[in-house]
Amino acid sequence: MTWLYLVNDRSVVFSVFRTFHAEVTNQFGRSIKRLRTDNAREYFSQSNGFQEFLSTRGIIHQSSCAHTSQQNGVAERRLRSLLDGTGTLLIQMGVPKTYWGDALLTARLLANRLPSSILGGSSPFALLHPQHDPFPLTPRVFGCVCFVHNLGPELDKLDPRAERCIFLGYSRTQKGYWCHSPRLRRSFVSADVTFFEFESYFITPHEDCPAVLDSNIPLPRLALPDPIPSPSSSPPLPVPESCMPSPFSAPPLSVPPSSTFYEPSSSLKAPEAPPPAPTKTYQRKSKSTSHQPPPAPSASQPEITTTSSQVPVDSPIASRTRSHSTAHPISSVVSYDSLTPMFQSFVSSLSSVFVPQSLPAALDHPGWSAAMDLEMEPFRPIIHGIWFPFHRELGPSVAAKFTTSNTYLTGQLSALRRT
Incomplete structure (x- = not known):
């Protein structure tokens, strides 16, 4: 436990000690046995009555040798701890040194309430005052x-x-x-x-x-070197805005070898980045009667500027317009890179499956014709001679009644049985 008194002059040391002696005797019922100090004159002066006070109360006064502060190591180490705490409190909040006395008293109060391993995890204040609360008030930040x-x-x-x-x-x-x-x-x-x-x-x-609270600090700009033109007799061609690379994962557009651009210095060239993964785009299904699946989607979809008379039917919707030009094609934002390989294969197979739009197209396709025959096979013994193969001569109106739907087929067979 540390007691600390602030004095304006060292001549009042005797009066401070008498106050401390009375407090210890009254509060704890104990008497002071020894007093260990340095060789300061205020402790040994006969005029102030300090030595007479110690002698009449049986208190032994011990002093360290001259210029040997290590003999008073307990007090010196305690003073060093208090000074470190005082400096921390002052520096933390920028408090001027004129308030060092208040900071020292606060450091002493906190040090008496810190748990110590020597005391078994308890604090000095808790041992001397077990019935008192160490912090009757909520601790606050000094300064x-x-x-x-x-x-x-x-x-x-x-x-x-x-x-x-x-x-x-x-x-x-x-x-x-x-x-x-x-x-x-x-x-x-x-x-x-x-x-x-x-x-x-x-x-x-x-x-x-300032770096945390002021968010309007301008960022430094990097000074780029002047571009060095490549040795060529022709002037550099400007790059159109529509051909600038997109901020998404679209692959870069190919540039004709005849074009000339500014090239940075060889010592300033950045390492080439790996080419981005190719993207996939959806395409509208063909409305023709062809049995062949549409061509697989291309890895990249460049800018389209064409007329409807030059574009085949299997092309995407954007290319079938009368005259269309866009700086941001859909292939720049549609990507399946985040899908698993299994889902990528499934999505890719959707555009390769041929879906007929009419019955003649389904009959001409060997896969769809075989599927209809396989589904009608269990019903051939029931129909007997009523079943007849499908032909184109029936026409769309008659052939539309004989679909491959199980629900419609069951109702049609029931009507045939009643006849």
């Missing part, structure tokens, strides 16, 4: 901004009800916070205080952390 509420009757209706102060510690004799107002040059001890623990009284936020 933060606080507002002491003033509800006195002398205030006018329009007067402020709080005073902006700096938090400097805790009162020993009152259950309140010790606050000081530099504007009024007055100190307050109050329990009705509002704290802003993340705001320092002496440091503005922009001075404390």
Whole structure:
């Protein structure tokens, strides 16, 4: 346990010691056996009555040898710990050194309440005062901004009800916070205080952390070297805006070898990036009666500028318009790279499956014709001679009644049985 007294002059050491001796005797019922100090004159002066006070009470006064501070190691190490804590409290919130006394008292209060392994995880304050709460008030950040509420009757209706102060510690004799107002040059001890623990009284936020609080700091711009033209007699051709690379995963467009562009210096060339994965696009199914599946989608879809008379029917919708040109084709944003290989194979097979749009197209396709024959095979013994093969001569109106749907087929067979 550490007791700390702040004095203005060393001549009052004797009076401070008498106060401490009376407190220990009255509060703990103990007597002081030994007093160990350095060789300061105020401890050995005969005029102030210090030695006479120690002799009459049987207190042995021990002193260290001259210029041998290591003999008083316990006090020196404790003082070093308190000074480290004091500096931490002052630097953390930018408190001036003029408030070192309040910071030292706060560091002593916290040190007495810290658990120690020597004491079995307990604190010195808990051993001396087991019936008292170590923190009757919630601990606050030293040096933060606080507002002491003033509800006195002398205030006018329009007067402020709080005073902006700096938090400097805790009162020993009152259950309140010790606050000081530099504007009024007055100190307050109050329990009705509002704290802003993340705001320092002496440091503005922009001075404390400008990089975090000021989001409008301009970013540095990198100076690029001047482009060096390639040796060619022809002037460089401008690149059209529609041919600029898209920010998505579309593959780069091929450039004719005859075009000439600015090339950076060989020492400044960046490493070539790997080519992006090819993208896949959907295509509308063909409405013709052809049995062959449409061609597989191309790996890239460049810009389209053409007329409808030059575009085949199997082309995408965007290419079948009368005159179409876009700087952002759909192939730049449609990609199946995030799909698993199994789903990629399934999606790719959707465009290769031929779906007939009429009955003659289905009969001409060997796969669809075989599927209809396989589905009608179980019903041949029931129909007997009623079943007859499908032919084109029946026409769409008659052949449409004989579909491969199980539901319609069951109803048709029931009607045939009743006849």
